[in-house]
Amino acid sequence: MFTRLQSFCLLLSLLVCSNTVAQNNTALGTPPWQMASGWPDRIIQNFSDDPARTITVTWRTDSSVQNTLAQIALATPDARFDAAAGSIAAVTEPVYLSSAMIDGVSLASPDNMGLGVVHYHSAVFRDLEPDTLYAYRVQGADGAWSEWYQTRTAAESGPVKFVYFGDAQNGILSHWSRVVRAAFMRAPDARFFLHAGDLVNRAARDFEWAEWFKAGGFVHGSVPAVVVVGNHEVQSYGIGDRTSERVLTHLWRPQFTLPVDNSLPLSLHETVYDVRYNEDVHLFVLNSLSREFELQGQWLDRKLEETDARWRIVTMHYPIFSSAEGRDSASRRDALLPILNKHRVDLVLQGHDHTYARGAIGQSPERMATGEGNGVEVMFVNSVSGAKMYPLKPDGWDGYAEHGVRLQRAAENTAFYQVISIEDSQLVYEAYTADDQLYDYFEMVKGANGLKSLSRGERQTIDARQFLTTGDYANAPPLP
Ligand SMILES: [Fe+2]
Numbered sequence: 001m002f003t004r005l006q007s008f009c010l011l012l013s014l015l016v017c018s019n020t021v022a023q024n025n026t027a028l029g030t031p032p033w034q035m036a037s038g039w040p041d042r043i044i045q046n047f048s049d050d051p052a053r054t055i056t057v058t059w060r061t062d063s064s065v066q067n068t069l070a071q072i073a074l075a076t077p078d079a080r081f082d083a084a085a086g087s088i089a090a091v092t093e094p095v096y097l098s099s100a101m102i103d104g105v106s107l108a109s110p111d112n113m114g115l116g117v118v119h120y121h122s123a124v125f126r127d128l129e130p131d132t133l134y135a136y137r138v139q140g141a142d143g144a145w146s147e148w149y150q151t152r153t154a155a156e157s158g159p160v161k162f163v164y165f166g167d168a169q170n171g172i173l174s175h176w177s178r179v180v181r182a183a184f185m186r187a188p189d190a191r192f193f194l195h196a197g198d199l200v201n202r203a204a205r206d207f208e209w210a211e212w213f214k215a216g217g218f219v220h221g222s223v224p225a226v227v228v229v230g231n232h233e234v235q236s237y238g239i240g241d242r243t244s245e246r247v248l249t250h251l252w253r254p255q256f257t258l259p260v261d262n263s264l265p266l267s268l269h270e271t272v273y274d275v276r277y278n279e280d281v282h283l284f285v286l287n288s289l290s291r292e293f294e295l296q297g298q299w300l301d302r303k304l305e306e307t308d309a310r311w312r313i314v315t316m317h318y319p320i321f322s323s324a325e326g327r328d329s330a331s332r333r334d335a336l337l338p339i340l341n342k343h344r345v346d347l348v349l350q351g352h353d354h355t356y357a358r359g360a361i362g363q364s365p366e367r368m369a370t371g372e373g374n375g376v377e378v379m380f381v382n383s384v385s386g387a388k389m390y391p392l393k394p395d396g397w398d399g400y401a402e403h404g405v406r407l408q409r410a411a412e413n414t415a416f417y418q419v420i421s422i423e424d425s426q427l428v429y430e431a432y433t434a435d436d437q438l439y440d441y442f443e444m445v446k447g448a449n450g451l452k453s454l455s456r457g458e459r460q461t462i463d464a465r466q467f468l469t470t471g472d473y474a475n476a477p478p479l480p
Pocket residue numbers: 167198230231232317351352353
């Protein structure tokens with residue numbers, strides 16, 4: 001039998017050992033870019049309010065920083081544009097990395113054992129001018145300022161370009177970094193980056209978020225992120241028989257600053273929200289992991305009824321039409337598809353299946369007979385930006401024929417980013433591989449009567465990619 005001291009030593013050594021493994025899978029210990037300090041890091045922009053008149057930023061420091069500031073100035077050609085900068089106080093909240101309060105009980109977050117408390121800070125710059133280039137910076141300890149980040153507020157009307165990513169999830173720093181950076185290099189004028197869930201693999205694991213923030217680097221602070229909850233953003237807390245149900249990671253709300261819709265229950269705040277980007281573009285973000293999808297459906301129905309935006313885009317993690325075997329989600333489809341169809345949502349951007357699949361629900365013959373348009377009602381995309389891949393369902397979306405959906409383009413073994421450009425009545429969609437080849441493309445034109453026509457245009461895309469036609473995925477080294 002172990003003495004109490006021996007038991008304690010054994011437990012301690014297990015914790016130390018699991019700490020090393022949990023944080024970076026190597027014997028090197030916690031990397032410096034994961035550790036919080038008095039300097040601001042993990043700087044990210046989100047939308048929390050009107051994108052034309054606000055800039056929202058969140059950042060992290062160690063727990064020594066109790067009160068701090070953010071500054072903003074007009075970005076001008078003047079070398080010292082910052083002479084006219086104004087300051088606002090940050091809102092600060094502590095985050096205990098190695099434990100979380102779940103239903104009023106403190107439960108362990110075993111992946112973060114040994115990590116202490118960090119502080120997340122946020123600031124919302126208000127009363128800004130639309131379509132104006134600003135520079136902002138954020139502070140940690142007194143005098144520990146970030147660099148100045150330039151960012152443009154939304155124009156109230158006019159063209160909008162954005163980038164959409166499916167799951168990053170695995171090999172975030174080693175592999176996903178090339179995708180997010182390729183996307184920024186192709187579309188530096190993107191007005192936001194949309195991440196459709198499973199940004200990381202283990203939701204509460206600080207090390208993985210450290211990778212996500214390092215992979216995107218200054219882009220996270222320069223281009224606002226619209227973030228969606230995936231199944232890997234929820235997990236259980238605790239050890240042994242004191243384990244909670246799977247809940248949203250305790251890191252989600254502190255490290256992002258997202259819209260709060262008070263018509264929704266607290267449990268959905270900052271996971272179900274909408275962003276009216278400008279006159280033409282309205283985004284609706286759903287939480288696939290909440291069991292309250294009937295309620296989300298009602299919310300979405302009401303929001304779509306109310307909006308007068310020309311282009312309506314819905315994003316969620318679980319696809320309405322699955323493209324990988326054994327991952328169908330009929331109950332969610334039953335709750336949401338009638339609403340997407342009713343409002344003829346233009347694009348539904350999703351992740352989760354680690355494949356690429358894009359296709360549309362066509363117009364009914366009656367609708368076709370009413371005027372222009374060549375048969376598209378709702379366009380669905382499942383995409384993946386990380387390196388984990390699943391096989392495509394052999395029959396594609398044939399099993400969903402009763403819903404009138406037709407698969408138009410698919411891929412395996414390929415990480416993508418998508419660039420979506422909207423101007424007046426035209427939406428241009430481009431899916432690129434990480435080495436910048438065009439894989440999928442369409443143009444959608446919406447008439448004054450709301451009918452949409454689709455064309456492939458003249459642009460060349462590369463050949464279809466499947467496991468059979470690409471590299472030896474099965475024998476590749478495991479992802480970090
Ligand atoms: Fe997923």
